[in-house]
Amino acid sequence: MAVTIKDVAKLANVAPSTVSRVIANNPRISERTKQKVREAMEQLGYHPNFIARSLANQSTRVLGLVLPGSASTFSQNPFFPTVLRGLSEGAHEKQYALQMTTGQTEEEIYDGVVQMVQGGRVDGIILLYSKVEDKVMNYLKERNFPFVVVGKPYKFCEEITHVDNDNFRAAREVTDYLLGLGHDCIGFIGGDLNLVVTVERLLGYEKALREAGFDLRNEYIIHEEFLREGGREAINELMQLDHPPTALVVADDLMALGVLNTLDEMNISVPDDISIISFNNVLLAEMSRPPLTSVDINIFHLGNEAAKSLIQRVENPKEPIKRIIIPHDIVKRSSCSKLDKRA
Amino acid sequence: MAVTIKDVAKLANVAPSTVSRVIANNPRISERTKQKVREAMEQLGYHPNFIARSLANQSTRVLGLVLPGSASTFSQNPFFPTVLRGLSEGAHEKQYALQMTTGQTEEEIYDGVVQMVQGGRVDGIILLYSKVEDKVMNYLKERNFPFVVVGKPYKFCEEITHVDNDNFRAAREVTDYLLGLGHDCIGFIGGDLNLVVTVERLLGYEKALREAGFDLRNEYIIHEEFLREGGREAINELMQLDHPPTALVVADDLMALGVLNTLDEMNISVPDDISIISFNNVLLAEMSRPPLTSVDINIFHLGNEAAKSLIQRVENPKEPIKRIIIPHDIVKRSSCSKLDKRA
DNA sequence: AGTATAAATGGAAGCGCTTTTAATTGGTGG
């Protein structure tokens, strides 16, 4: 059995309560006693037991993380480790630990969250995704358990603290940018429509086109998590149209890489034949050929702010609901060019 | 305050201890009582408090995860989310949760581990890297705290349960493969030499060359975490040699992508001018141009087995030390070709 | 000196659960 507060107390000739106060650096204990107790702790190699402390305090200093189901893009997308780093640093600063739910199906994940919450394992929860109808989010909201979402909640946006980019605006800007380059046939390739981020980006794209006076063409919009096989055909179809798009807005760098790849096979050159702009600006955006023009969404900050604001909320339940928008910016590389009007 | 075991006991008209036994499904409780108690639990929406249980049991059912420092490759490498998925599924099966240490510097990470261990936060620890001299590993080994490492421990390999690929052999096979394609000038591009995996792969490469009767040429070996700028120059230098290599063994897909990119800029064609083979076979290996021939190391299994064997160890301290080798296989795509001897 | 007051520390209860030990019950067989 490890050394406990009692052992320290005995050695230092004080009461356990005094030792506890020394740990908390309670001002009601004299410096002399503190010193004495600290020496005893040192000597015995004492480390406070977190579990016992948690039980007494009714607080664990642990934040729960909920990842989207395993099958999703996440499992290979560098987005993930990067937010995690942000979260991790934010949590560490305030001495919080991170714990993840594990589970493959949606149901398993939900159960995991319930366990975390009702089992008192965590003080707060971070949702690393935002889906259109999400059981987990509803549950947390109903119980009024402290949580933040990374992304924009589908509903009750004003009532849920979240940190997100302005994806709508970003998509508009990006589309405008392509428009500005002279493109008038612009396609959109997005991910899972159940994810709010996809929806937002799509809406921004549509808005920009409409504002510029263009009709939306359904054939120009492709949805799928088609990082692999699926993509090939989709792109193929797209390029077989009478007026194939001369530019594409792609909702994610990893997807864009797939698109790049497929286009190359089809002998379509980027950016000469078609321009591509994508989102996230992960490392590989810079390593692809051509390097991708991509919207840097500041993934690290997304995570970092999420952790920080959750902790605030946990430590002060009266903390008001917040919506934190992380700025984005377009990093121009070589995947977009002016439309050559000769065609 | 949440509903406790006492509330349930009161409602069911039994003692708290009985409720506890019902939770554990203790055979000493009659079916009739169990039923009664379960109904009460249901009615009150009772969920056991994990913290209290952990305190009483001296066991948390939480596994600690130690990631390499944030600056490392990890933060953008899809390796990470994939092992995590493997770990996560392995842990979930046995109802364990995962908790991460957070910390940027090596010192911070070490402190985090000590907190986890001495603070009784976790029952076991998984090291997601293996460095040449690792304070954390030494600490865990010394304390005889249950842990496994993903990768091969630098020292005490026989005394530490670990799960790894046979990277030495894989590198040899890969090099032999290139040799078999007629290449006789083969370069090696590796990551951080402090990581055991880099060393192993390098050794395998060297061994293969020596066995084939070639001298090792230092100019052919590049080390750096040069995913970005650094890489450019290194490759440049390499290709300026009198006899530039006609094939490269690259220690990681992400690196290989960078290399591919740089070579393209230099107008060197893969695989016509130079063949490339890399490791890990993450998704982007398949999405690069040309698609990379890569060693699939079964990242998911690496994580999965790590979780499973740690849990075994935790639940049975007498469990013998194990070394688990996950099989690898070379996935041939289009980045390697026979050497054209015309040159 | 004597009491009021503040400062410092000790004692004990309690956080929610498990587990050991004790008590109760209902059958059995002599």
Place this chain on the structure above:
DNA sequence: CCACCAATTAAAAGCGCTTCCATTTATACT
């Protein structure tokens, strides 16, 4: 009809810590 045993269930202690309340000790002020 009662001692005796197995089967159930209850009571209480304990996990290591915090914190409320009580007690002691030092300091100040009449």
